[in-house]
Amino acid sequence: MKTARRAPTSAGILMYRRSGPRLEVLLVHPGGPYWRRKDEGAWSIPKGEMEAEEDAIAVARREFAEETGVILDQLLEPLGEIRQRAGKRVIAFAVEGDLDVHAIRSNTFEIEWPPRSGKMQAFPEIDRAEWFDLAAAHAKILDGQRPLLDRLAELVGPSRRSP
DSSP: OOOOOOOOEEEEEEEEEEETTEEEEEEEEEOSTTTTTOOTTTBBOSEEEEOTTSOHHHHHHHHHHHHHSOOOOSOOEEEEEEEOTTSOEEEEEEEEOOOOGGGOOOOEEEEESSTTSSOEEEEESEEEEEEEEHHHHHHHBOGGGHHHHHHHHHHHOGGGOOO
């Protein structure tokens, strides 16, 4: 009898800030050669995989720290769960904050590159981070994560939405 393989689950944090009347969100761009030339539809919230027994908030905090170098201790607001195109589930949280994107330091991962070369190379998990208003973020973020932007706008109130 075949057992159904559970789709991987990740937990992450959507950081936001207010810039006058505008709401801005922090998105990260994945590092590595595959993502190098991809922009629109390639950005993400800082997130990472969790094991079944792990606490989603703890994983979200850990992954944010690994990908940005910043440890968060603020209260996280739940944004719920979304399912990305390949089936991966993402449990997301929101937090208000303001980071200097130029000070972010990501952890690294190793892959064989170029493929079948036998050479292992290290790449940053994220190669950059930027603040985007909601309209720009909708264009930049992975398709499956767009509902998180709408949920954030609902969470912080309609009077504070970006134009």
